[in-house]
Amino acid sequence: IDARSGQVIGAEALVRWQPPGKAIVPPGKFIPIAEETGLIVPLGEWVLRTACAQGRAWMDAGLPPLVMAVNLSVRQFQSENLVEVIQRALEDTKLPAACLELELTESMFMEHAERSIETLKMLKAPGIQLAIDDFGTGYSSLTYLKRFPIDKLKIDQSFVHGLAHDPNDREIAATIIAMARSLKLSVL
Secondary structure: OOOOOOOOOEEEEOOOEOOOOOOOEOHHHHHHHHHHHOOHHHHHHHHHHHHHHHHHHHHHOOOOOOEEEEEOOHHHHHOOOHHHHHHHHHHHHOOOHHHEEEEEEHHHHOOOHHHHHHHHHHHHOOOOEEEEEEEOOOOOOHHHHHHOOOOEEEEOHHHHOOOOOOHHHHHHHHHHHHHHHHOOOEEO
16 A cells, blocks of 8 residues: 555565365465475466466456565575566566566575676566565665665564554664665665
8 A cells, every 4th residue: 555645556475375174374384395395486486477467367357557566585586597487477467567576585685696686687677676575684785785776675574563662663664764765765
């Protein structure tokens, strides 16, 4: 929701697993296993395609274009065909690139910063938006932050949940917002 206008401007695709006849399995239990086994790559591609198709379906139903946010795993980000997989998902679903936002964690691209910058530039080229998820809890380097072609910072929920009662959380959030504004970044 845009805080100024009150309009819905986006949605985030979150994968959940509910085995038939059983309770839902929290992502904290199945995502690490998917990452360890390598299944996170096909799972991530399925989530991407499904999210793009849903975004297109909403547009076809007459809703205004929304930003569809999709999380990328470290393995997806490091895969050699990431750009092609994303381009193919956009082409197949006919979702405009500007309607896709890829969420990345800070630690995801700190290890190989120069290669990561090139990957991020290739992802951004067609108009895809890039966001740093869980900002404030990772290995933030302000030097890298100014060099990465990022559009948005998503403040970690550990700071957001305490906004109503914790003055420290309010100060941290206000500081991140002020920094993001000076860097011409959006904040969620």
